[in-house]
Amino acid sequence: xxxxxxxxxxxxxxxxxxxxxxxxxxYDIIARFxxxxxxxxxxxxxxxxxxxxxxxxxxxxxNKVNLVGNGVVIDPxxxxxxxxxxxxxxxxxxxxLCISRKAHIILPTHRLLDAASEAxxxxxxxxxxxxxxxxxxxxxxxxxxxxxxxxELADWKDKYRALADKHEAMIEFHNVDxxxxxxxxxxxxxxxxxxxxxxxxxxxxxxxxxxxQSGKSILAEGAQGSLLDIDFGTYPFVTSSNTTAAGACTxxxxxxxxxxxxxxxxxAYTTRVGSGPFPTELFDEDGETxxxxxxxxxATTGRSRRCGWLDLVALRYACQVNGVTQLIMMKGDxxxxxxxxxxxxxxxxxxxxxxxLPYNIEAENVTPIYTEIKGWAADLTGMTEASQLPxxxxxxxxxxxxxxNIPITIVSVGxxxxxTIIRKTV
Numbered sequence: 001x002x003x004x005x006x007x008x009x010x011x012x013x014x015x016x017x018x019x020x021x022x023x024x025x026x027y028d029i030i031a032r033f034x035x036x037x038x039x040x041x042x043x044x045x046x047x048x049x050x051x052x053x054x055x056x057x058x059x060x061x062x063n064k065v066n067l068v069g070n071g072v073v074i075d076p077x078x079x080x081x082x083x084x085x086x087x088x089x090x091x092x093x094x095x096x097l098c099i100s101r102k103a104h105i106i107l108p109t110h111r112l113l114d115a116a117s118e119a120x121x122x123x124x125x126x127x128x129x130x131x132x133x134x135x136x137x138x139x140x141x142x143x144x145x146x147x148x149x150x151x152e153l154a155d156w157k158d159k160y161r162a163l164a165d166k167h168e169a170m171i172e173f174h175n176v177d178x179x180x181x182x183x184x185x186x187x188x189x190x191x192x193x194x195x196x197x198x199x200x201x202x203x204x205x206x207x208x209x210x211x212x213q214s215g216k217s218i219l220a221e222g223a224q225g226s227l228l229d230i231d232f233g234t235y236p237f238v239t240s241s242n243t244t245a246a247g248a249c250t251x252x253x254x255x256x257x258x259x260x261x262x263x264x265x266x267x268a269y270t271t272r273v274g275s276g277p278f279p280t281e282l283f284d285e286d287g288e289t290x291x292x293x294x295x296x297x298x299a300t301t302g303r304s305r306r307c308g309w310l311d312l313v314a315l316r317y318a319c320q321v322n323g324v325t326q327l328i329m330m331k332g333d334x335x336x337x338x339x340x341x342x343x344x345x346x347x348x349x350x351x352x353x354x355x356x357l358p359y360n361i362e363a364e365n366v367t368p369i370y371t372e373i374k375g376w377a378a379d380l381t382g383m384t385e386a387s388q389l390p391x392x393x394x395x396x397x398x399x400x401x402x403x404x405n406i407p408i409t410i411v412s413v414g415x416x417x418x419x420t421i422i423r424k425t426v
Contacts, residue, residue: 002260003031003208003218005248008225009318011234011272013298013305014265015330015412017041020057020221022417023263028216029065030058031208033251034241035223036073036106036136038129040298044415050089055082056221059091066093069204069220070102071241071251073136074148075111076192083195099196100204101149107160108185109167110135116174128274137240139163148201151193205253212258220248226318234361237276245322264324264406266315268332268396271305273298277361279368280308280344294334309342309370312403317357319404326426328410329400332393333419338375341396344368345403373399380413386423397423 006023008014021043024030037053043060044050052059054074056066068074086093110132117135118128128134139145144163150156164182171178211218222243227233229243241247249256269290272278281287287307290296296305318324335341346355348367358366376390383389389411397408411421 001212001215001217003212003220003248003252003254003258004261004263005220005222005245005259005322006263006265007222007245007322007324008243009227009264009266009315009322009324010225010270011227011276011278012223012225013040013271013273013296014225014267015042016222016265017043017052017057018330018412018415018417019263019265019328019410019420020219021045021060022420023219024058024061024064026217027058027064027219029067029208029211029218030056031067031069031204031218031220031252032056032072032223033069033220033248034071034243035239036131036133037075037078038131038133038239039223041221041223042415043417045417049415050085053082054079055086055093055097058219058221059086059093059096060089062092062096064096066097067202067204067207067252068097068099068103069252070100071247072100073104073106073133073140073241074099074196075106075131076196077108077188078131080192080195094199098200098202098204098207099148101147101152101201102204103148104136104140104145105148105151106132106136107146107164107167108182108189109164109171110139112178112180112182112185113167113171116171116176116178119176119178120174134240135167148196151197152201208252208254220252220254222248226322227314229321232321234276237274244318259323262323262325263328264319264322264326265328265330266310266318267330268310268335269294270308270311270314271296272308273303273305277363277366278306278308279314279347279361279363279366280311280342281306282308286338289337290334293337294331309344309368310400311344311368312400313344313347313355313357313368314361316355316404319406324406327401327404327406327408328412329397329408330412332411333380333413335375336380337377341373341375342370343373343399343403345371371399381419383413383421384418386411386421389421389423
C-alpha cells in the first residue's frame, strides 16, 4: 500500500487538521512526520473545537493508529497537556498513539535558548513561536540531541544534564535579559517524561514498512506549510524542518517510490504569521475583513495573521516541489461578500514579468500582477452539495484549476468536519 500525503501549500494555517480528521475514516494509520508544538491543528465537530499541537489529527477516531514520526520534535510538557485534554474527553490514547524512538525531545533549555536567540536579533527577528523548535533541530543536526529512545536508558539524565549545561552557557553568550527558574521548569519536564514513558515507543520505519506489507492504509500529516520549508521556503523566515513532500520520506522512513496521492491544501486567500515577505498582503479594509471573518488568529500563539489575496505564483511553486495530485480549497466561505476578488497570477520582477517564484520576493523586488474575478454573496456555511455552490464560486475554482492544472476535489465551507464539500473524485 502506498503512503498518501496531506500537506499545506502556503505559510501554514491552511486547515490541515480539519481535513486529516475528515480523511481519517479512509485510513488505518495517521502519521505526523515533521515539526513540533509550533503547529496548531484545529478540529471542529459536534459543536466543539479541539486544538492539537503534536498529536496526529486522527486521534478522535476509534480503532485508528496515530503515529508521531522520527522527524517530529516533542516537548513532553506540551505533549502531556494534550494528553490530559484527551483524557478529559475519554479518548483512549494509550491504545491508539505511538511514538518513534528516533523523534527528538525539546528540553526546557531549548525554549530558553530560542527566546534568547530571538531577543538578541532585535528588529531582525524571524518571528519564532519560541517553542524551542529551532534549537532542537540544531542539536539534531549537530548530533547533540536527545531522542525518545534515550529516555529508556538508565543514564539518560547524565546526557540531559550535559546538554542543558551547554545551553545555559549559550544563553549567557547572547547577553540578553532572560529571566527563568530552571529547577521549576525541570520539575514539570521530568514529570512529563514519566507520562511519555507510559506510551508505546516504536521503531517507526519498521512499523510503517510492516503495515504497508500487511495492506494497511497510511496518511502522512504535515505541519506548517510549504513556504516555511527550511530549504524551499522564504528563508530565513521559515521553520526548521522540511515541510514539503520529501520531508515525509525522511520524517517517517518511507521510500520515495512508496508515495501515492499528494493532497495539497490551500486557503482561498493567503495568510502569514510572523515576519517575512508577503507579496499579496493587504493593509486595507479587504485585508481586515478577511482576518475578522476568517478568525485569523494562530491556534498555537494567538497571534493575528497577516492576510492577502491568493498568490498563484507561490501556490504553483508549492504544487511543483510537492508533486501535488489533488487540491483542497479551504475557507471559501470567508470570501463571500466580496464583489470582486483578485488573484496574483504573475510578478513584475526586476523589470520583467515572471510566473515562477524567484529567489527573493521582498517588496522592493516583487510587485504582484492581479487578475480580477467576480465574487459571490451567498452564505456557503449551510451548503452540503457541490450543486449548491454559487456560479461565481465555481468560476473562481475553475480558474484556479486551469492555472494550476491540478483538480480541486474538495471545497471547505466552514470549520466543522461536516462543512466539507466533495466537488469531484479522481
